[in-house]
Amino acid sequence: MTKQLTVAVVGATGAVGSKMMEQLIKRNFPIGTIKFLASARSAGKPIEFNGQTYTIEEATPEAFEGVNVALFSAGGSVSAVLAPEAAKRGAVVIDNTSHFRMDPEVPLVVPEVNRGDLAKHKGIIANPNCSTIQMVAALEPIRQAFGLTKVIVSTYQAVSGAGVSAIQELKAQSENWEAGKNVEANILPAASDQRHYPIARNVIPQIDKFTDNGFTYEEMKMINETKKIMHAPALKVAATCVRVPVVSGHSESVYIEVEKEVSVEDIFDVLRNAPGVVLQDDITTQTYPMPIYAEGEDATFVGRIRQDLDNKKGFHLWIVSDNLLKGAALNSIQIAEAMLEDNLL
Template sequence: MSEQGYTVAVVGSTGAVGRQMVKYLEERNFPVRRLVPMASGRSAGTKIRFRGEDVTVIEAAADAFEGVDIALFSAGGSVSKQLAPEAVKRGTVVIDNSSAFRMDPEVPLVVPEVNAEAVRRHKGIIANPNCSTIQMVVALKPLLDRYGIDRIIVSTYQAVSGAGASAAAELERQTRAVLAGEEVNPRILPVGRLNKHVQMAFNVIPQVDVGEENGFTFEEMKMVNETKKIFGDESIGVTATCVRVPVMTGHSESVYVELKQEYDLEEVRALLAEAPGVVVQDDILQQVYPTPLESEGKSEVFVGRIRRDLTHPRGLNMWVVSDNLLKGAAVNAIQIAETLISMK
């Protein structure tokens, strides 16, 4: 680092999340001395806009990290596994958006509003959690601190942009085809590399990521395992059902939580309203509640439909919405970088 700021690489800079990383490095006025956008060989040579200037994208390779202070990775797990250790060898701190290192006991898994201090334990790599996990733990953190948590049951309603720009484009094509009475030929969702694909337009798919032997999907197990790691409590019961819905951007979650202590509903609302990064929108009589469309382009986590469960004395229900490309990915990664430099 120099007095003028940091050399920051964005790996996967031409992808949906990578583009948001570049945008929000600028919007949040991160102290970037030099931006180094990286991507695959086929995207190398293209230009991206940063602070009013065109910056050339270079191919992501080990030697490209020479002189890079911080690297934000959003190019998939295989790229992260290959190049993150190489970046660290060259003195770069990696903030990785893939699942490659999240459950590595040597790698902190960080949501700054929840466990910022974990950044101090990094050994060169810091993991950015799954998008669905991030928004849920931000909403639950104030309740964990005040009452403790026994159990979490979550059902997600996840936007197609979480599966990449190609999945979002496929939803648009399918929607046009259905409305025109044309044949729909799904090729990507629920998982591109699987043999069977399902129409997303005007449909709901109860599968996000590949299936596991235990009947859950990899996405669901991410939420289970990551939540326990971030909260630092293996005793919390977590179960998840992750569902893809025909929404472009913005994940929604129905969250049921059983607290360890009795609670006052108005105190819960007040705790959430005061929590960093949380916006409460909760008045069902006036039809006030979060929706993914209204959360798009915003960095906060929105919480509504807060109500006492009818069957459990310590049960609480809520509805949690956030932009999966921002707080669920790009903005959280940048917040980790901001936390990192604040601790130097």
């Protein structure tokens, strides 16, 4: 008989939290008891889950007593305070924020890539950045087969990565453009103390704030997280992260350099057998990944694979995935499933 677990969801009403709830149901996660936790402002409100109505409870340290798995998606400041409290009370925290990702004591995990790191956890496991997850899922099989020395990625990231309010703003801006009305921008590209730009009919070459080195925090997340997940500190990684007027589904143009001289067909063969990856690459039928078709799908889709014209060890790839699923909620649930299978829960 499958072990029945007590699960807590922190931040269930957000874009990622609602997807976590959907995945728990869809994947038939063994829930004995579930509780939904939020700020005092939301406590007491009803929430629907799997045909039943629950009452949201205030997220306090004591609320995690008896919890086996705590899924966090309520912002880094919440995780910073409550994740250690939940772990202290025996819960395994799977945190979807950036707060713990680069903590050397916290595993940063994509199950298809570094599942073994789960055994090293000390109560908290970090879910990587959405754009990082899909890239390493596609590149790790190539790295294992042929080695990997360099990664240069440019992203085309959907507005859902910035939350429900960004989705609503894209819709409102698009409607106002069509109606000839004033277009207001209050959300993107970054926090409230930054200048804002419209995303409808636009692309914004900034996600999150800028760091002192000219890269944004989003770009540095991709750079640092990729090295940590792959256990490849010497890997050369550079990123340019761009927000595009797409609701869901991140796309990435990725250039890589491998250690061995191989062919495009060799890359195809590796990706055809890669877990969680779907190869979509046929130029005769114009078959390649697109976010409109990746939305709602679990896989990471890869196509447009070409050998570089000047470097035999260089290859170009196009990688697409649903950022709210594999890029966030699904990966979190897969971490919990892997821990259950490996007797870590």
